Amino acid sequence: MKRKYILLLVAAMAAFGAYAQHEPVDLGLSVDWASCNLGASAPEQYGAYYSWGETATKSVFSWNTYRYGNSDALTKYNKSDGNRTLAPENDAASATWGGAWRMPTKAECAELLDKCTWTWSNRSGVNGYIVTGPSGNTIFLPASGQREGSEASDVGSWGCYWSATLNHRSILVAESLSFDQGLSSVEVASRIVGQAIRPVCTKNSVEVSLPDPSTYVDLGLSVKWATCNIGAKNPWECGEYYAWGETEEKRPDNYRYYSYGWCNYKFGEKDFILKYTAHDGKVNLEDGDDVASLKLGTPWHMPSVAEFEELIKKCRWTWTTWHSIKGYKVTGPNGNFIFLPTTGAIGVVYDCGKIVGCYIGPDYESFYWTKEKSLNENCAEILYWKKDLSPKISGSYRCYGYPVRPVFK
Structure with missing residues (x-):
């Protein structure tokens, strides 16, 4: 027991050391x-520039030097493996700094x-944004530009920062935080280009605390x-x-429900599912794909079928307003x-090539996701x-938009 305690303590100290070695800034975000x-x-x-998914910098950024093949034959983060978020061993921040x-x-x-104030500034002769969080703390993001081939472009006028997320429509591009003096947004960029990386770390990465009782x-x-x-x-x-x-909740352009169709589903199309299939044997959502776990942190998760069935069988359900x-x-x-409000749903009847869009109003039906395929x-x-139908467990197309009511043990 003593040896086990010492090993756990050493692991915690190592994680904290990596956390403390590089200064984290609490902006009041997740x-x-x-x-x-x-x-x-x-x-x-x-700082250094990296191709997406590579953990070492280099002098030439092209398909000829890319770790994962070329545009015609990608060896990882492709349609076959269905992975849309970088694994730690392919995450430059995780591989270089370690810890959390x-x-x-x-x-x-x-x-x-969305939650910070962005102010264009010049700091020590370098253009970029001062980003002020809800907490009042700030970070500075220099306009780093990017590298393609052996050349750098737009340094001082444009900032490009890789995320760990592959684009859901094309495996050739990944999501990138991009900005210039007039605009900042999440865009896409070819996986091969060299971009800067601003790491993040999970809050309270060493200690896990229980949720606030009011939640x-x-x-x-x-x-x-x-x-x-x-x-x-509020509960209602x-x-x-x-x-x-x-x-991520999909943002509408003119018609919100158009976003929730097979044409832009993260894990493929109706007849070509990339993840959580008989092939990979995965039934329950992994933490990185569980919106409750990702947004609320440990120990929250989306409910299982068994947990919803327990709610149905062991509780008294009273229809009310x-x-x-x-x-x-x-x-x-x-x-x-x-209180479980009647939610309706957001979806499309067929696909994005034949939109017969529908928003099912909250007065008629209600849908809540479980974490199970x-x-x-x-x-x-x-x-x-x-x-006129009591609550039950059913199934629905994965591309539709439904709410989530989290649970934890």
């Missing part, structure tokens, strides 16, 4: 951001854009249930809608309750009900 780029020793330095450090996801880059309800079951859906501030709000296995929203008051064996590979299990 992750802490490094104070400088990978390969830099000061915030104003551009890694490259940011597309969602984390979007959070940096969950103990119903007397095997898991605690969240008070609200993901993205909701529907919150955000996600395709199964995706961790709360703040003008119809839904179920679900009372547990111990008398505590949660259905026997039919293009479907996943859901909690489902409508006005």
Whole structure:
């Protein structure tokens, strides 16, 4: 026992040492951001440039020098393996700095854009953005440009920073945080170009704490249930809608439901699913594809079929209205309750080539994702009900947009 304790202590100290060696900045977001780029020793330095998925810098950035083959035959992060997020061994930040450090996801880059104030500035003769978070703390992102072939371009006028996320439509490009003096957004770039990397690390990476009691309800079951859906501030709000296995809510252009079709689903198309198939044997969403786990952190996760079945069988379901929203008051064996609003769904009837779009209104049907794939590979299990039908477990196309009610043990 003593030896086991010492080994755990050594591992924790090693993780903390890697965390502390490079200064994290708490911007008040879901992750802490490094104070400088990978390969830099000061915030104003551009640092090293990397092709996407490579862990060493180089002098020439082209398909001829790319680690994972060429545009006609990619050997990893392709249609066959279905991987859309860099593994730690292919993540330059994780491989170089170690510990809890890694490259940011597309969602984390979007959070940096959406929740922070961006101010174009010149710092020590270097153009870039001062990014001020909700906490009042800041980081500086220099306009690093990018490298293609042996040449650098747009240094001082344009910033390009890799995320760890492959584009969901094309395996030839990956998501990149990009900006100039007038615009900042998440764009795509060819995997071969050289871009800077600004690492992130998970908050409280050494210690795991239990959620705030105000965010969950103990119903007397095997898991605690969240008070609200993901993205909701109150129990009666529907919150955000996600395709199964995706961790970002899709933003609409003119018609929101157009985003939730097979044409832009993360894991392939209706008849060509890339991940969570009979081939890979995966049934339950991995943590990186579980929106509850990714957004709320350990120990939160999306509910399993068994956990929803327990909620159905061991609780009293009462149809009611709360703040003008119809839904179920679900009372547990111990008398505590949660409210599940009737949510509707966002989806398309066929595909993006034949859009017969439909938004199923909240007054009619309700859908909540589980973390489990259905026997039919293009479907996943859901909690489902409508006005004249009691809640039950059913299946639905993975590309549709449904809410998530998190749980933890």
